[in-house]
Amino acid sequence: MNKVFLLHKRPEGKPSLTDFKLIEEGMPEAEDGELLLKSLYVSVDPYLRGRMNDAKSYIPAFQLNMPMQSGIIAEVLTSDSPAFKKGDFVLGNLDWKQYQTCLPNGLQKIEADANNLTPYLGILGMTGLTAYLGLTLLGKPKNHETIVVSGAAGAVGTIVGQIGKLMGCRVVGITGTHEKVSLLQSKFKFDKAINYNAVPNLQQAIHLACHKGVDVYFDNVGGNISDAVLANINKHARIVLCGAIALYNETKPPTGPRIQPTILTKSATMQGFIISDFADKFPEATKQLALWLQEKKLTYSETIVDGFNNIPQAFINLFSGKNEGKMIVKV
Amino acid sequence: MNKVFLLHKRPEGKPSLTDFKLIEEGMPEAEDGELLLKSLYVSVDPYLRGRMNDAKSYIPAFQLNMPMQSGIIAEVLTSDSPAFKKGDFVLGNLDWKQYQTCLPNGLQKIEADANNLTPYLGILGMTGLTAYLGLTLLGKPKNHETIVVSGAAGAVGTIVGQIGKLMGCRVVGITGTHEKVSLLQSKFKFDKAINYNAVPNLQQAIHLACHKGVDVYFDNVGGNISDAVLANINKHARIVLCGAIALYNETKPPTGPRIQPTILTKSATMQGFIISDFADKFPEATKQLALWLQEKKLTYSETIVDGFNNIPQAFINLFSGKNEGKMIVKV
Structure with a gap:
């Protein structure tokens, strides 16, 4: 038999296991x-949380009682396409199913050993591309500038920080535990990391960590953390909106300080970044990321959860920051 | 004797006459x-409202018991500089004084008749430059796109709308009275104008007026009006933050819906526009504006108030929209 996870009901607020049906x-x-x-x-x-709502957005909503989908690495068992053969590894936006059939279009062949596939979901996949293209094309960091990254210990954040260092910037990360602070400063070479759960005044802590102010803010979280960063931006700052995990589970439209006066008086630029807008840049970016990885200038973390049945829980755990780096389920 | 207006106290909320001292x-x-x-x-x-606060911003705050300042056109009575002679007209950022002395640096000579000076405070001055450079460099409108302008009947708004039409766009203005709606649609050739005081649901009214959505939002006001526009933006929309008159008199940091999710999911760009950042573009822009004016492709409105003593009241009246186009005091 073949296991499949369906969207059973649309979450109200934080998703729960009962929103999914096996x-x-x-x-x-x-x-x-x-x-x-x-x-x-x-x-x-x-x-993926956004796709669980019944709302028009940049990608279609998941349908009730239909399979959930995400980036999946699969092995080809049989192929009726000249482009793929039995035993190949492929990456695609696929259903949460143990086994599935599909047409070859949209599948990317992965040239790697069976024990080295997961980077293609992370640093060599959408995650790495998001970090690299979001930071370089929208953040446009210049040598010696200061970059702040929120959700810094997440999949995208850890890569943004390292690329920022490679570009000669001071990099400050914001994260939620003492362990992640240590990790960012040791493994990922951030100049400084701040535990937002442990500082009495985050705005002040950012001010102290960024003695020359914030030139680039790579925002993965939104909400109060972003308010504290925005209070520290420099003239001509660039704000890259890559995610807003702090807001995804809000049941009412979230409110907060109006940011337009800050953006205006700082001549700042705030841009939304959606990776699919930059598909033409993927080959070149992947090449650069692979080179840095090979030269050991980039490293990455993965949180690998075992078992098909645990996909929903792994997803839910993203919202309490249980992952370090890329969260992946090994089927 | 020589009359001078000082900043007497810093306004709390809306400025009042007692904040100034003659x-x-x-x-x-x-x-x-x-x-x-x-x-x-x-x-x-x-x-100027921002400069009345004791707050660090992109231009220094006015000092208490010191003269207010703004753009002023003056006649040279005596000159000890080879660059200017008696009878010349000059434009500068000058004190609110009937008579004053100053060094020649920073003054711009105006080559016009005595009865044709005021355009240099408006369409051929900072106002016109703000409209032209803000719209073209940040808004980047393309032929057939839809531009929404808030504060549309104000000095900058009326010019933005006309330039938008010259660039082949559909232009929709938002303003606060029935008379201004008529003016925008007749004199300034806006495709459509909306009286935000007369529609039950502004977001819906904008939706109806912009049947293909909003590509460029030129924002002079901030606040609830901007919320309603943002709810209608298209993918890759550009939002030019030029002013936030609705927020200038707030006594507490204003709050509202968080806009980051909208900017993100629309891959939109929001930028703060401060005219002084673009000084290198002034000569070329002024030439273009003067040409359009000469060709009668642009027109403008002025609200001229008589008498030096009325400067503070004229300024205060900006916040209740009593002006149509550029507000100027004739000394």
């Missing part, structure tokens, strides 16, 4: 032109 | 290298 169905059979795939690694990502 | 002092005498100037026309502008 069903079993018969093994799928590939039709003409299709591949039969076996899921190996499933990426869970904060942005 | 004093009389002896006639000034020009020292070596100085000019003696007689003020003719005084510009009053919303941004």
